[in-house]
Amino acid sequence: MIKRERYLAKLRQLKDTNLIKVATGIRRAGKSTLLQMFRQELIDGGTNKQATQYLNFEDPAFYRPNDWQGIYDEIVKKLLPSEKNYIFLDEVQNIKEFERLADGLFVHPNIDLYITGSNAYTLSGELATLLSGRYIEIRVLPLSFAEYFEYFANDTHFDRNEKFDHFMRLGGFPEVANFLKNGLNQQIPDYLDTIYSTVVKKDIMIRYNFSPNPIFDNVLRFALDSVGNLVSPNNIRNTINSHRTKEPPVSLERVDNYLQAFTESFILDKVLRFDIKGKSLLKTLNKYYCIDTGLRNNLLGKESTDSGHLLENVVYLELVRRGNKVWVGKVDEKEVDFITQTLDGYTEYYQVTETILSEETRMRELAPFAKISDHNQKFIITRDTGEYSHNGVRQVNVVDWLLGKN
Numbered sequence: 001m002i003k004r005e006r007y008l009a010k011l012r013q014l015k016d017t018n019l020i021k022v023a024t025g026i027r028r029a030g031k032s033t034l035l036q037m038f039r040q041e042l043i044d045g046g047t048n049k050q051a052t053q054y055l056n057f058e059d060p061a062f063y064r065p066n067d068w069q070g071i072y073d074e075i076v077k078k079l080l081p082s083e084k085n086y087i088f089l090d091e092v093q094n095i096k097e098f099e100r101l102a103d104g105l106f107v108h109p110n111i112d113l114y115i116t117g118s119n120a121y122t123l124s125g126e127l128a129t130l131l132s133g134r135y136i137e138i139r140v141l142p143l144s145f146a147e148y149f150e151y152f153a154n155d156t157h158f159d160r161n162e163k164f165d166h167f168m169r170l171g172g173f174p175e176v177a178n179f180l181k182n183g184l185n186q187q188i189p190d191y192l193d194t195i196y197s198t199v200v201k202k203d204i205m206i207r208y209n210f211s212p213n214p215i216f217d218n219v220l221r222f223a224l225d226s227v228g229n230l231v232s233p234n235n236i237r238n239t240i241n242s243h244r245t246k247e248p249p250v251s252l253e254r255v256d257n258y259l260q261a262f263t264e265s266f267i268l269d270k271v272l273r274f275d276i277k278g279k280s281l282l283k284t285l286n287k288y289y290c291i292d293t294g295l296r297n298n299l300l301g302k303e304s305t306d307s308g309h310l311l312e313n314v315v316y317l318e319l320v321r322r323g324n325k326v327w328v329g330k331v332d333e334k335e336v337d338f339i340t341q342t343l344d345g346y347t348e349y350y351q352v353t354e355t356i357l358s359e360e361t362r363m364r365e366l367a368p369f370a371k372i373s374d375h376n377q378k379f380i381i382t383r384d385t386g387e388y389s390h391n392g393v394r395q396v397n398v399v400d401w402l403l404g405k406n
Helices: 005-014 031-044 068-077 098-106 125-130 145-151 160-170 174-181 185-208 214-225 233-242 252-264 293-300 307-321 359-370 398-402
Strands: 020-024 052-056 085-090 111-117 135-139 268-271 273-275 287-290 325-331 334-341 347-352 377-382 388-390 393-397
Touching (some): 005 135, 020 031, 031 111, 145 160, 145 174, 145 398, 174 185, 214 252, 233 252, 252 268, 307 347, 347 359
Parallel strands (some): 052 085
Antiparallel strands (some): 268 287, 388 393
16 A cells, blocks of 8 residues: 555644535546555554545445435444544545535534545535535645655665556556556556546546537547647637548537536646736636646557657656646747746746756747746756756656655
8 A cells, every 4th residue: 555645734724614525527537545554553653443434436336326314324424423533434425415515514613624536526516505614625636746755665676666667657546556567467457447437437427417429539549649739629619620521510518618627526627827928817728737747648549659759758747746727828929838837836837847958948948937026946957967057947757756856
């Protein structure tokens, strides 16, 4: 079992606060394991085991989708009245009107409530209305490279750059790392297929009442193949329709609905563009990043022919893990890969490229920074070794940066 220390630390800080702790993220990213780890940590620290309740709503023993009241009554019946009770509800979106279950439990003064959900609907609709200001989201992503690297720390067959190559190709789902460590590499593609089919079946098809069709898959494949490129629903629609000579054209609304479903089910992240000089969000052309590079490569059925954009995807996910707000930057006609606002409120700028050893590439990557008049920190993340400064722009090796060595 891979210990997710970054998320455990957040749960420790939030323990016994008057907030519902909501862990969200794609299926199999480790949310259930995280709750189980934290529950065990509480017990090991002296909490009465009887004062903890863990219910997994993907387990048939608890899966009564139309009976939130019955589940509520059973939980309350088992509460220890003289102690703080820790209630863990896993994949709570499977329960109809789960927001009423969460609200009913939250009002008990001796309950500290933790829930997980595998789609953005968990934090939308009535739950957000009922519990406005009373919950905090903890977004759980697949393994970071630092977690992955630590898990394979005793594996001396590969150096750190080779481990990073494996990470970019196979992704960071915890079970994928387990397969790799146990020599079950051939099982990884089937496992990633299962994750996708589960997400599609449980978090998209049912939730949105979609039926399986080629357009659905084509929209996702287009977005995945365009990671790191500016795209719009209109781009995707026009490309798909250009290949549909005999079928009716696909509507813009349909493409937009599919993209929204993919983002709400945590397969894709949509990143908005920000005009640095105009200090405003732009309404057209955004970027999409996949929540896991291994899932992306597996769904496309090939490894990326543009490893630079795959590297950009890895950097984007790490920026999000570190708690940054992230946008794509535009300054005049130039593009900045990422603008971030850190947890401390500072602005930072990032360019991502495999190498800047050639003068032409170096000038191209530095050019957008030259147009930014403020003095916020600017980075170029590359696979080149060493750390350098280019008129105040810090060049950092991506593996060093991911491992927190800068």
